[in-house]
Amino acid sequence: MPNVENERTNLAIQARGLVRRYGDMTAVAGIDLDVRRGMIFAVLGPNGAGKTTLLRMLATLTSPDAGTATVMGHDIATAPEKVRFSIAMTGQFASLDEDLTGRENLVMLARLWGFRSGTARARADELLIAFELSAAARKQVKDYSGGMRRRLDIAASLIVTPGVLFLDEPTTGLDPSARQGVWRLIRQLAASGVTVLLTTQYLEEADQLADRIAVIDHGRKIAEGTSRELKAATGSGVLHVSLADSGQIEAAADLLSAHLGSVVQRSPEGAELSVLAGDAAATNAAVTALITEGFALTDFRMGAPSLDEVFFALTGTPDASAPDAETEKAKALA
Amino acid sequence: MTDLTADASASPRTASAPETGTPGIAALRRVPPPTPPGPLSNALVFGWRAILKFRHVPEQLFDLVMTPIMFTLLFTFVFGGALAGSTGDYLQYFLPGILVQTVVFNSVYSGMGLSTDFQKGLFDRFRTLPIWSLAPFAGLMVGDLLRHLIAGGIILGIGLILGYRPDAGLFGTLAAFAMLLTIGFGMGWVFIVLGLLVRTPMTVMTLGFTILFPVTFASNIMVDPATMPGWLRSFVEVNPVSLMTTSLRGLMSGTASLSQIGLALIAPVVLTLTLAPVVLWLYRLR
Structure with missing residues (x-):
């Protein structure tokens, strides 16, 4: 069944320059993908980024306007029947007969x-x-x-x-425990050798599940890598500081900003500050300064940047998947 | 693990159960694809689905037969005497017509069902299966034919109770039902096209009845067109619904001519030949 070349390259999915337009709108504007067999690959992006269209093309439901792709070694354009023998797709809305x-x-x-x-x-x-x-x-x-x-x-x-299982937003609309259950299923499936390509708008989901993540926005792939690589792409860690007295927050933010030279983010509750901190010595000096200046800290810690922060760094727009935090911030600013 | 998400509340994994919860998936047997089934086998599975739906949603039968039953009772007892001299004579005239109307109206439901399936994403699943691409439609047709048979049988049963007698006997009635199924099959394409074009099932229904009401009323189903104004009569006489009704009356009373049967078959044959390719084209497009 699988042809010789892909057996050698060990790719479940290989796409080159996939394009799909709907009228004037270009849903997918030239995407390349290489997905190794047996991995969980997440396509991450906000609503309307082109994730579903990309998935539908690979699942032979929509034909591309340009570009080529093979799935389990079969060309989606010339051998869709063979592709269908080796895939399964679970759409965004449960594709079941509700009466049965x-x-x-x-x-x-x-x-x-x-x-x-x-x-x-x-x-x-x-x-x-x-x-x-x-x-x-x-x-x-x-x-x-x-x-x-x-x-x-x-x-x-x-x-x-299936050789490849396509999952379009597998946990959208699920409560946290059901979501956990689906995640567990997906991991077990991948462990049993099924290649999983899933789309998600939840950064956490991609982070938790995927061996590799492609970040797409406006129909283009803007980054790809492991979760760790994507975080490393921002080039620095993040310092989180919690203050005992939230009244001191402005003064503390000014001090951190002065030491680390970047914008300080305030948590919605107003008691925690986060700031990009690439340099260990400067970070150490900043924390020391806070303490010697008499700010009472309940906690401070270094972390890798969250995927939210990565997404922000990559697209320049706030992450669409965290509407609560964003709208809260927007409200606070307004 | 480091803190990957700034928002602590979005990290329920800390509270999750260990990964050993469902050994079932890991133990699941790997199954290769079987020998691909033939188109007929696929279509029959879809037909089986239609039967299951009857079992689970028996209400739909109510939708199918309620209107024709009301029509039969109303027209026979309210207008029948005035229109044909006696309710018995009118029923004899009207019943084959209401059978045609029932089948024609019922074909709207297959369009609605199709629209619902599309809305629910069920067709996406069917389309990613390596099956004959027209199988879902063929299956829909199988379900439709069953619906037509059941609804037609019920209406005929009520007609018999009310005193309708098919002069052509059992054989004529069977021939009439074969004609009914052909009519339903032909009309079905119209609403499958609508179901593919229109996103909401309710709109399919509204549009369907907007087309069907004039076509069924401006026909010879309810009354002899002799008293209609000339312009209307000339429409009624060429209306395919009239031609179908005439042939059905002929078949059930044993007076059908070959030309009547031929004229009644024109619309179903033309619709099938023209709309089946359209359906295939629209389906590939979606």
Whole structure:
């Protein structure tokens, strides 16, 4: 099945210059991707960045206007049928028949793949057990919770073990514990050898799950690397300082800014300051100065920059995935 | 681990259960693709889905037959005597027509179903499966034909109770139902096209009935067009719905001519030949 070249290069997905336009709008403006087999690869970007369009092209749902791509060694333009044999896609909205039961959905898809009804039912039951949905197997999907739907949706993508699993925003709209559950599933899938390409607008999700992250914005890839590499790209760490007395915050911020020469961010609660701090000696001097000047610190620590900060550094716009913090800040400024 | 996210509240991983929670996934058997199934097998699975829907949502049957039942009762007992001299005579005239109307109206629902499936992203899943690309539509048609059979059967049953008698007997009735299914199949394409073009199921329904009401009322389903003004009568006489109704009356009373049957088949055949490629083209486009 996989051709010789890709066996050698060990790539599950290889894309060159993919472009897709919708009327005047260019959703994807020339993206290259190399995704190694067995890895979790995250496409990270704000709403409207072109993530879904990119995924749909690779999953043969949308044809590119320019560029080429192979998935598991098969060209998406010339051999979409072969691509479909080796992929599965879980869309942004649970792609299930809500009127049918969970089990019936799985049996239907298994039969569409070509399994005889006995085998199809057996596979459906296996998946239901593996995804802890046995208890709800005979309930209509419309009565499922968000997390159950997602699990069933992913189960539906595993009737035939795919070479590549596409997940479009797998945890959007899930509560934190359901989100944890989906993350655990994705890690286990990757561990079992399935290549996972997921899109997300949550920096934390990419950070937690992905072996590699491509950051895209306005249809272009603006950065790619491991989470660590992306953070290193900003070239420095971040100093976080918490003050006992929030009344001193302005004075402390001025002092830090003077020592470290960069803009100091105030936490929404107003008791913590964060500042980019590349130089260990200067950082040490800044903290010492704070203490000798008589500021009472409840905590100080160095951290790698968060992906939020990385995203900010890369795109120059605030991260769209943290609306709460941003709007709070905006409100505070207004 | 270092603090990767500035926002501490967004780090629930510290409170999460250990990763050993679901051994099930790790133990899941790897399954290679089976031999690809044929188009017929695919279409039958979609047909099976339609049957399952009947089981889970029996209400939809109510939607299908309620309007024609109301029409049958209202027209027979309120207008029937005035229109045809007696309610019995009117029912004899009206019942084949209401069967046509039922099937034509019901084809709107397949467009709505299609629009819903698209909205839910279900078709994206179907399209990433290595199956015959028209299978979902063929399956939709299988479901439609079932719906037409069930609804037609119920309406005929009610007609029989009210005193309708098909003079052509069982054979004529079977032929009439074959004609009904053909009509439904042909009309189905119109609404599949609508379902592909229109994003919301409600709009499909509204648009569908906007087209269907004039076409079914300005026909010979309810009344003989003899008393209509000339301009309207000339429309009614060429209205495909009238042609279908005439042939159905003929089949059920045993008086159908070949030309009647031929004329009734024009619209379904033309619709299928012209719209099936359009459906395929629109589907690839989406």
